[in-house]
Amino acid sequence: MELTFLGAAHEVTGSCTLISTGGKNILVDFGLEQGKDTFVNADLMVEPSKIDCVLLTHAHIDHSGKIPLLYKNGFTGTVYATEATCALCRIMLLDSANIQVSDAEWENRKALRSGGETVEPLYNIEDAQEAISHLWGCKYGEERQILENVRVRFTDIGHLLGSACIEVWITENGVEKKIVFSGDVGNTNKPIINDPQPVKEADYVVIESTYGDRTHEYSKDADTVELLAEYLQETFDRGGNVVIPSFAIGRTQEILYFISQIKNEKMVSGHDGFPVYVDSPLANEATGIFLQCTEDCFDEETRAVIQQGINPIYFDDLRVSVTSEESKQINFDTTPKVIIAASGMCEGGRIRHHLKHNLWDKKNLILFVGYQSAGTLGRIIYDGAKKVKIFNEEINVRAQVGLLPGISGHADKNGLLKWINSFEKKPDQVFVNHGDDIAASSFAECLRSEHGFNAFAPFSGTSFDLITGEPVKLTQGIPVEKKVVKKDKGQLAYERVIAAAERLLATVKSCKGRPNKDLARYASQIDSLRDRIKND
């Protein structure tokens, strides 16, 4: 019985852990690496065809995004997740496949022009569909036998709709051990979904540490709703639009929840029935999934709203656009309105189109509702750029720019400590993952020195024997070598000759109209040059 850490080890993305027991292999999460890559991930170690099943904590792509690749490479087993996670994965994995395919197409067009090598997408739509057809929805709190010697239970961890920590019981040679995977631990007081639920006991715990070295500044829902209402009132009073760049899944539904409350409590006056456009097919599909969820996915406040007969995230003036034609129509509606579109950091998606139409006019408000990474268009606007380039057009930034502080999806250090301290008896060993190098190491140190846990932050490739509790293999982090794009001399010389040939062609093209005998002479000179090069 072994546990091997593969992904999100001293890193935040690419979650993946392998359980091996009695010849069976179970993967817990198989996510894509996104953004900064610090350490090299160990290979999967087992052929995908030798994996028996996958347990998935939640739908975020850094936990689920490589599952289609397993099917592409021969895996045929089941993916167990909560029902809501399965529903979200049905849209997110297809979206991810579309991105993989279009990224590869873009690379290949570039390669064709430069004579470079073509690439294959990581996986395609059929692979994603194969994965989707193998999703198996579990209810929160229900124990399920997934293999002869393994049973699991999903408990709400309050990070995203459907998110769970997974309790895994394994029996080998008459000995039973229990491992709990925290998944991404949510924050308390997040709108719509539950707070993280405690787990009572475990022999081993694998816990995330995204904010293991930090605490959040807290804002209450009530303050957020009031601030949003103020922004809407001011902007509508001057006849402007509120444009909100937002992530399609999670944050968009939270904003709808706040707006629904603003409308129900008439917190904006003089603009009854103001329209709210959600211009993102993915966001609209996700909203549909939120609307179909069973009540156990929601927190007490949301359940109370539902019981009053009010839909918490849907209202009469909500307009959804699916086609790009519907999207374009939004800018013909001159009434002050809210436009919500992806992507959250304005790097792609329909938001760019709305920014183009709204940024130049000082009546409008661009309202950021999430963190903007350095270098993104969102960050550039947020930092006060006077002009930005969108679709190759220079646009003046004259609209007001605002920020609606959000509640992070992740527990901070105190939240993580609260969850791990809710175990009645200290687990034999706590493994810390899913945090950058500093956060993971410092959280493990805090667990050891201040809370008396046996805690350890393993690097990728480290394995533990779960019967003895001893390490089987201990690895050190292998830093990812920074790719220095240094052209070799051969490449430079080649590029020089190509440039010379292009200059020659340009000169030849400029000879149009010269006497025929001159043109004939040039042609034979070029032919003899070509023969010389060919036979060199």
Ligand SMILES: [Zn+2]
């Ligand atoms: Zn997550």
Ligand SMILES: [Zn+2]
């Ligand atoms: Zn995560």
